[in-house]
Amino acid sequence: MSESKKPRDASESLALDTDLGWAIRMVSAAFRRVATDSVADLPGGARGYLVLVALAGDREPPSQLALAKEVSLDRTVMTYLLDDLEAHNLVTRKPDPRDRRARQVLITDTGRARLAQVRESLGAAEARLLTDLDPTDTEHLRTLLARVAQTAQREVVAPDGTEC
Template sequence: MEDSVKAAEEITQQCLQHSDVNWLLNRAAHGLREAMDAEANAHGTSIRGQIVLSALAQNLGRPYSQLALGHALGVDKTTMTALLDKLERSGLVVRTPDPHDRRARIPVLTEAGRELQAKLYVQLKAVEEHSLAPLSPDEREVLRSLLRRIIPMQHIEGSCM
């Protein structure tokens, strides 16, 4: 077993020495996602649930329909329904009828959902800061700036979660 772990570490080191941006971005994202998901789980939700809560919290003036929310987050209807079902069972979201389309539902944060989203936002920023601790504050901003530049603004099929 120890030999296989050592071999995996060698492969990882070889990959890190190469310029495979896809591998590097995915490894960095995987580590950050695991740390954030552990923090969210400690508060009774998941990182996906927190992303949904944050999207709803940021969109107070123009509520999303369930379908539009899924589209905005790059999540298919089935996955969005399951996420909202969990959030609703936890008392964090309620779904109200859309006054413009009787078939559609509008997810709305409850007070408990708003409180959890705000609390978790702070906790997850701390997780992010810990993950980025090897970088200086200037390097962190450069990283964010570079990532914003390569992320396309138009909708891309596929999940951001």
């Protein structure tokens, strides 16, 4: 077993600053505090932001259900959120050409512009939180967190799409 994969020895320090749960909780709470203002004016706040980010990529527009799964939102919550985002002309929905019962969700030009504004504000908030890291460490942290988040998402949603 590699050094980095070895289980923790019981004799290792039990200080809070070595505990993963404590670190995740502290970072999560601090991020929520610094990020809240950045997304406050966006319909749905942080949830609305995640939907816009998920839609901003160059790919086939997802169905409402696929989008809800991607951003880990209940489909009913997603419907209300999309209603609000659509009322503000940030997204639009159209029938899915492959399935008349489904609706594809697309980000509008207004949504892209608003997302760019929010990302700039959020970037400044993130920079404050990551101020003690150099650019290489910041990029490494983002990469590692994205990998852990993908693992966490797989653990939350079972292969049949039901929540565990």
